[in-house]
Amino acid sequence: MHATEYKYTNNLIHEDSPYLLQHAHNPVNWFAWGDKAFDKAKKEKKLIFLSIGYSTCHWCHVMERETFEDVKSAKLLNDNFISIKVDIEERPDIDKYYQDVFYLLNKRGGGWPLTIVMTPQRKVIYAGTYLPKERKSYSPSFRDVMSFLVDKYKNSPDEIQKSADSIEHAINQYTNIKSTKDDINLSVVGKFVQDVKASYDNIYKGIGKSPKFPHASTFDTLLDIYKVTKNKDALSMSEDALRAMANGGINDQIEGGFFRYSTDGAWTIPHFEKMLYTNAELIQAYSKLYSIKPTQFTTNVIEQTIANMDARFLSVGLYKSASDADSEGVEGKYFVFDEKEAANALKKSGFDKKNIENILEYLSITSIGNFENEKSNPMIDSEVLKPKNMLKAKEVLKKLRSKVKYPFIDDKILTSWNSLMASALFEAGVVDEKYSKKALALVDNILEKLQKDGVLYHQYLPGKNLKVKGLLEDYAFLTDALIGSYEYSGDKRYLNKALSLTDESISKFYKNDTWYLSDTDFKSSAPLEDASYRSAQVVMIKDIYTLALLKGDMKLYEKADLMLSHVASKIKNHPSAYPEAIKLVIISKKGQIDLKGPKARIAELRKIKKDVNYPYMYIVQDEQDMLQACTAKQCFAFSKDAKELEQTIIRYLQK
Numbered sequence: 001m002h003a004t005e006y007k008y009t010n011n012l013i014h015e016d017s018p019y020l021l022q023h024a025h026n027p028v029n030w031f032a033w034g035d036k037a038f039d040k041a042k043k044e045k046k047l048i049f050l051s052i053g054y055s056t057c058h059w060c061h062v063m064e065r066e067t068f069e070d071v072k073s074a075k076l077l078n079d080n081f082i083s084i085k086v087d088i089e090e091r092p093d094i095d096k097y098y099q100d101v102f103y104l105l106n107k108r109g110g111g112w113p114l115t116i117v118m119t120p121q122r123k124v125i126y127a128g129t130y131l132p133k134e135r136k137s138y139s140p141s142f143r144d145v146m147s148f149l150v151d152k153y154k155n156s157p158d159e160i161q162k163s164a165d166s167i168e169h170a171i172n173q174y175t176n177i178k179s180t181k182d183d184i185n186l187s188v189v190g191k192f193v194q195d196v197k198a199s200y201d202n203i204y205k206g207i208g209k210s211p212k213f214p215h216a217s218t219f220d221t222l223l224d225i226y227k228v229t230k231n232k233d234a235l236s237m238s239e240d241a242l243r244a245m246a247n248g249g250i251n252d253q254i255e256g257g258f259f260r261y262s263t264d265g266a267w268t269i270p271h272f273e274k275m276l277y278t279n280a281e282l283i284q285a286y287s288k289l290y291s292i293k294p295t296q297f298t299t300n301v302i303e304q305t306i307a308n309m310d311a312r313f314l315s316v317g318l319y320k321s322a323s324d325a326d327s328e329g330v331e332g333k334y335f336v337f338d339e340k341e342a343a344n345a346l347k348k349s350g351f352d353k354k355n356i357e358n359i360l361e362y363l364s365i366t367s368i369g370n371f372e373n374e375k376s377n378p379m380i381d382s383e384v385l386k387p388k389n390m391l392k393a394k395e396v397l398k399k400l401r402s403k404v405k406y407p408f409i410d411d412k413i414l415t416s417w418n419s420l421m422a423s424a425l426f427e428a429g430v431v432d433e434k435y436s437k438k439a440l441a442l443v444d445n446i447l448e449k450l451q452k453d454g455v456l457y458h459q460y461l462p463g464k465n466l467k468v469k470g471l472l473e474d475y476a477f478l479t480d481a482l483i484g485s486y487e488y489s490g491d492k493r494y495l496n497k498a499l500s501l502t503d504e505s506i507s508k509f510y511k512n513d514t515w516y517l518s519d520t521d522f523k524s525s526a527p528l529e530d531a532s533y534r535s536a537q538v539v540m541i542k543d544i545y546t547l548a549l550l551k552g553d554m555k556l557y558e559k560a561d562l563m564l565s566h567v568a569s570k571i572k573n574h575p576s577a578y579p580e581a582i583k584l585v586i587i588s589k590k591g592q593i594d595l596k597g598p599k600a601r602i603a604e605l606r607k608i609k610k611d612v613n614y615p616y617m618y619i620v621q622d623e624q625d626m627l628q629a630c631t632a633k634q635c636f637a638f639s640k641d642a643k644e645l646e647q648t649i650i651r652y653l654q655k
Contacts, residue, residue: 220579
């Protein structure tokens with residue numbers, strides 16, 4: 001439809017973000033984040049209403065339907081506020097800052113949609129999340145809250161200003177805490193495992209109760225810990241949780257691919273959106289599990305997840321961001337089944353009665369259902385023997401699903417998330433080398449499509465101009481993928497690009513011993529904790545350690561050590577909050593290893609790497625005939641015989 005066919009059209013019509021465009025025809029007079037909106041607020045002396053969300057966010061859709069499409073609510077906003085919409089995926093730096101504000105004011109984590117009200121000078125006076133249209137027992141209504149704030153602003157301006165100043169002072173104190181250097185040792189690794197164990201669900205597996213997230217970075221780190229220390233708890237918790245997720249409703253049992261989280265503790269009913277980052281990080285975790293205990297089960301999970309990402313998200317050689325939870329306006333409609341319809345579809349395809357009963361029982365598709373309206377979200381009943389003809393049955397059920405429109409897919413292509421996927425595919429090379437080749441092609445496409453005139457950009461939308469410059473997460477995750485590209489291909493242009501991005505990253509984002517998410521006038525410090533996905537600042541520090549190893553650059557290594565020292569106290573106090581950062585401690589104290597040898601003997605070095613299975617080991621092509629193993633500080637093993645070199649490395653790691 002053309003814009004002229006809509007009753008309402010606002011300023012968001014000029015934006016590229018699919019999320020902002022979703023709101024371009026609301027009766028709310030939305031603005032994008034920028035000087036135009038802020039200048040207007042000051043000129044008209046109006047409060048600023050800021051709403052942050054993303055295109056596949058279920059509760060963002062609910063609030064849009066209830067409030068932003070409601071003419072009365074829109075009038076309230078248009079008369080009294082300058083309303084701004086922000087896409088978290090486009091500007092994670094803005095979201096991070098206001099999520100911190102929410103936490104500070106509410107003493108709990110926020111979420112989306114995030115609702116912020118500010119004075120014309122951009123001083124916060126209110127922070128909330130979803131607000132219902134009508135008053136509920138758990139929340140006042142949207143109009144109640146906004147009307148109250150407007151009344152206060154008009155009739156008690158001194159009170160509002162005092163509150164705004166007080167909140168701003170608290171935020172500045174909270175966000176400007178100076179890091180101090182501290183020492184850290186390997187004892188924190190054992191504490192990390194114990195802390196995870198304390199929050200581990202021994203019944204349904206995984207971490208926490210509900211809602212239950214995959215916590216991929218935690219299990220990824222636990223698997224690294226097992227490889228280094230042989231801690232059995234680290235392996236068993238990871239293996240059990242990854243198997244439970246793979247069998248659970250959080251995994252799309254029909255098409256593959258993981259949903260973002262489970263609404264319950266038993267992994268039964270997910271929030272049905274699929275995110276590229278969720279699947280990338282889980283592919284990496286399952287691949288690490290495979291490298292320790294190769295099984296057909298794990299192989300199948302990896303292959304099916306990659307196949308689903310390719311089928312639904314892959315376009316122009318790059319991966320789209322996410323798919324929605326809603327189909328035809330109903331959450332989960334595409335993914336769930338009615339038992340009778342499923343049975344009839346299988347019957348028409350030639351399955352006999354007993355086989356149909358076994359298939360439906362195996363997939364937990366029942367007459368009473370496990371979802372709304374007696375529908376069932378498939379999950380594997382591990383007590384039931386796997387029926388025959390399951391691949392054919394899944395194809396039948398997939399065809400049955402196709403009668404419902406597939407959820408909306410956000411076609412925004414992000415440098416950071418594609419780089420995560422590339423690193424995951426390199427990891428999946430342990431299952432099949434074709435995935436490493438696929439990863440290399442993906443990195444080449446990122447460099448081709450998301451760079452222009454030597455500038456790295458955050459997002460790409462086919463047919464649109466590159467606008468948002470690269471953020472810390474883009475530099476960190478792409479550098480990591482470039483290191484993987486160099487190790488796999490031996491092509492030094494990947495190494496050189498990784499080094500130049502790292503230099504640029506330190507210059508842009510590292511100020512006064514603090515990493516920032518963006519290089520703009522909007523300063524938001526980078527989180528150390530792994531949130532929706534792993535911490536960009538931690539990955540960047542890990543990249544610096546690795547590049548120091550590959551280049552034999554002790555100054556670069558010392559720089560990484562210094563960066564670690566500034567976050568050490570946080571890691572020591574709450575290790576389970578920082579799983580990716582635990583890897584930095586292991587790297588700093590145990591060291592990384594590069595295996596050097598001529599191109600003709602790379603296959604032998606790869607076998608050594610596979611057999612030793614140390615998680616921080618890299619392969620470097622070298623012109624010398626002698627095979628070598630080196631840390632950033634010294635080369636400790638030399639041999640012309642690969643087996644002898646392997647034994648020396650094993651002895652070195654056992655010290």
